[in-house]
Amino acid sequence: MxxxxxxxxxxxxxxxxxxxxxxxxxxxxxxxxxxxxxxxxxxxxxxxxxxxxxxxxxxxxxxxxxxxxxxxxxxxxxxxxxxxxxxxxxxxxxxxxxxxxxxxxxxxxxxxxxxxxxxxxxxxxxxxxxxxxxxxxxxxxxxxxxxxxxxxxxxxxxxxxxxxxxxxxxxxxxxxxxxxxxxxxxxxxxxxxxxxxxDLPATAVQQTKQLVDPQQDFETHCERAIEYQWNCVNDEEHVEAVRAFSDGREPEYDREYTS
CATH class of the missing domain: 3.90.226.10 (2-enoyl-CoA Hydratase; Chain A, domain 1)
Incomplete structure (x- = not known):
């Protein structure tokens, strides 16, 4: 190109x-x-x-x-x-x-x-x-x-x-x-x-972006929030973020780059 x-x-x-x-x-x-x-x-x-x-x-x-x-x-x-x-x-x-x-x-x-x-x-x-x-x-x-x-x-x-x-x-x-x-x-x-x-949990970032939709009504927004929150709850990076918070340390995600 x-x-x-x-x-x-x-x-x-x-x-x-x-x-x-x-x-x-x-x-x-x-x-x-x-x-x-x-x-x-x-x-x-x-x-x-x-x-x-x-x-x-x-x-x-x-x-x-x-x-x-x-x-x-x-x-x-x-x-x-x-x-x-x-x-x-x-x-x-x-x-x-x-x-x-x-x-x-x-x-x-x-x-x-x-x-x-x-x-x-x-x-x-x-x-x-x-x-x-x-x-x-x-x-x-x-x-x-x-x-x-x-x-x-x-x-x-x-x-x-x-x-x-x-x-x-x-x-x-x-x-x-x-x-x-x-x-x-x-x-x-x-x-x-x-x-x-x-450096933030990728699923949470991406699905938060999807929730910012001024075209949707409130009930649709809430339904999507349930779905996305469930996706996040079952995401490994969410688990690591919570564990790191409890341990008082920075989270360690499985990423190719070095932050």
Whole structure:
């Protein structure tokens, strides 16, 4: 893979969008690579969390218009198939059982913004910006942004940003609760978060993530909580965590990495 880098060290996966000359704007082949890389992270038994970032001074500036085909020459079905592949990046990030964290080190524009929004946690660089700028070029948010943003910051503020395409600054992102923090080194902050959740019982972490679902009603939530709690009760890492707490020591899980 030439435009998406993958590494798994120390118990978490790091996915880097690697077209720094264009602030990691993507072309069609890169989107296919990114989807494949996310599946690799999903299936990697040595990855207990996933960090997504961009090379150089950008996170992802959306689609690279210079490398895109003439959309008017495509059928609706062909265009829909391409857009589905971009949406599937968001779909995979949201459905990933492992915690995901975006290190937004620079511009996150359009679909790039949506990739960041789809992660569980975001750390934003001091010079970064998030922008749902679709309306500025006569498009609608096609990758999930108009669904994600209202659920993250509320409908009224989301409409303000979606309908104007104006920037969400680092300070605004933190104030709105969109960013876990503004950092001079967002990748370092993201790594620290990944290492924190990595060292916790994996089943509990993953099923806690699944419980955070604002779409479900309370009774469904409680039913799922019973099922997930039962899974945790019968999990070896839960047993070790309780034993370690009683012994006054750090738990020792059967992991490949050394924490």
């Amino acid at each position: 030439s435009d998406v880098e993958y590494e798994c060290e120390d118990g978490y996966a790091l996915i880097t969008l690697d077209r720094p000359a264009v602030y990691n704007a993507f072309h069609r082949e890169m989107i296919l690579e990114l989807n494949e890389t996310l599946r690799r992270a999903r299936d990697d038994d040595e990855a207990y969390a996933v960090v997504l970032t961009g090379a150089g001074d950008g996170f992802c500036s959306g689609a690279d218009v210079e490398s895109m085909p003439d959309w008017s020459s495509l059928s609706k079905e062909e265009y829909g198939a391409y857009l589905w592949s971009v949406q599937n990046v968001v779909r995979q990030l949201r459905s990933m059982r492992k915690p995901t964290v975006a290190a937004v080190n620079g511009p996150a524009i359009g679909a790039g913004c949506d990739f960041a929004l789809a992660c569980d946690i975001r750390y934003v660089g001091e010079d970064a910006v998030l922008r749902e700028g679709f309306v500025r070029i006569g498009l609608v948010p096609g990758d999930g942004g108009a669904w994600l943003l209202p659920r993250l910051i509320g409908e009224a503020k989301a409409r303000e940003y979606l309908l104007t395409g104006k920037d969400i600054t680092p300070d605004a992102a933190e104030e709105l609760g969109l960013a876990a923090g503004v950092s001079s080194n967002p990748l370092a902050s993201a790594r620290e978060f990944a290492e924190t959740v990595r």
